[in-house]
Amino acid sequence: MQQSLSQLPQREVPVFSGDVLAYRSFIRAFESVIEKKTNSDQDKLFYLEQYTSGEPRDLVRSCEHMRPDKGLKEAKRLLQYHYGNELKIATAYLDKALKWPQIKAEDAKGLKTYALFLIGCKNTMTDVEFMEEMDNPSNMRTVISKLPYKVRERWRNTAFDLQARQGRRARFEDLVGFIDWYAQVVNDPLFGDIQDVNPDAKAKPVAKSAKKNIKGANFATGVTPIVKEDAKSVKEIQKTAKSTGTLERTCLYCEKAHALNSCEKIKEKEHPERIQFLKNK
Incomplete structure (x- = not known):
C-alpha cells in the first residue's frame, strides 16, 4: 500500500486568497497533504501561512506569537469563521449565480462554463445549509434569464412537461440537469456548431x-x-x-x-x- 502511494504524483495545496467558494477545497487539501505528514504544530502553522495570501495570511500571522498548538487551533478557527461559514458559502454561490453575465446566443463555451458552476451549486446543496434558496422560484427565474432566448424557450417546455406528467414543479436540480444537457448538445464536436459558415456573405443588391x-x-x-x-x-x-x-x-x-x-x-x-x-x- 505504501509503495502504491509513493508512485502517485505529488499532491499540491492551492494558495488560499480569500475566495469563500474555494475555502473548503483548500482546507481539505491542507489537512490531507500537510497536516498528516507532520506532528509539529509549529510546522503546520508556518505551512498554513505559506499557503495563504492577503487577509487569510494576516489572520494566520496574528496567531504566530501564541503557543504553537493554540496558535494553530486559533488560526484554523479564524479561517473557518471568516471563510467556512455555511451561510457565507451559500450566499456567495447564490450571488455569483444571480449576477452571472448574460450568455449570448450560440455561445457554447459560455453556456458550458455556467453549467459547470451550477453543477457545483447543486452538489454543494447536499452538504451546506441555506443552499435551498437556489430552489426558490424567483431565484430560478433569475438563473434562467441568463440563458439565450432559444434555451429559455426550450426550458419552458421542459418545466411544463414536468408539471403536466409528474404533477410537480421544476426544481433547481432539474434546471441544472437541463442546462448541463443543453451545454453538451451545443458543444458536440460534430454537430454542435450549426451557425452559417459566413452569415455576412450575402449578395448586395444594386442600388x-x-x-x-x-x-x-x-x-x-x-x-x-x-x-x-x-x-x-x-x-x-x-x-x-x-x-x-x-x-x-x-x-x-x-x-x-x-x-x-x-x-x-x-x-x-x-x-x-x-x-x-x-x-x-
Whole structure:
C-alpha cells in the first residue's frame, strides 16, 4: 500500500486568497497533504501561512506569537469563521449565480462554463445549509434569464412537461440537469456548431438609383450594371452635357450630327472605356 502511494504524483495545496467558494477545497487539501505528514504544530502553522495570501495570511500571522498548538487551533478557527461559514458559502454561490453575465446566443463555451458552476451549486446543496434558496422560484427565474432566448424557450417546455406528467414543479436540480444537457448538445464536436459558415456573405443588391441611371443611358444597355460611383458620374456628366447642349446637337464621341446615346461607335466600346471617355470630357 505504501509503495502504491509513493508512485502517485505529488499532491499540491492551492494558495488560499480569500475566495469563500474555494475555502473548503483548500482546507481539505491542507489537512490531507500537510497536516498528516507532520506532528509539529509549529510546522503546520508556518505551512498554513505559506499557503495563504492577503487577509487569510494576516489572520494566520496574528496567531504566530501564541503557543504553537493554540496558535494553530486559533488560526484554523479564524479561517473557518471568516471563510467556512455555511451561510457565507451559500450566499456567495447564490450571488455569483444571480449576477452571472448574460450568455449570448450560440455561445457554447459560455453556456458550458455556467453549467459547470451550477453543477457545483447543486452538489454543494447536499452538504451546506441555506443552499435551498437556489430552489426558490424567483431565484430560478433569475438563473434562467441568463440563458439565450432559444434555451429559455426550450426550458419552458421542459418545466411544463414536468408539471403536466409528474404533477410537480421544476426544481433547481432539474434546471441544472437541463442546462448541463443543453451545454453538451451545443458543444458536440460534430454537430454542435450549426451557425452559417459566413452569415455576412450575402449578395448586395444594386442600388435603385444606379438601376435608374443605367436605364436612362441607352448606350449602356446589355453591359455589366454600373456601380454607384459610376452611375453617379454618368448622371453628372449627362447633366453637364445637357446644360451645354452637346448631348442633343453633336455627338461628343464621333462629332457627327446625332445624340451621344445614339452613337453606334461608342456602343462598340467596352463599358470601362466609355466611362473613362465621358469622365475625360
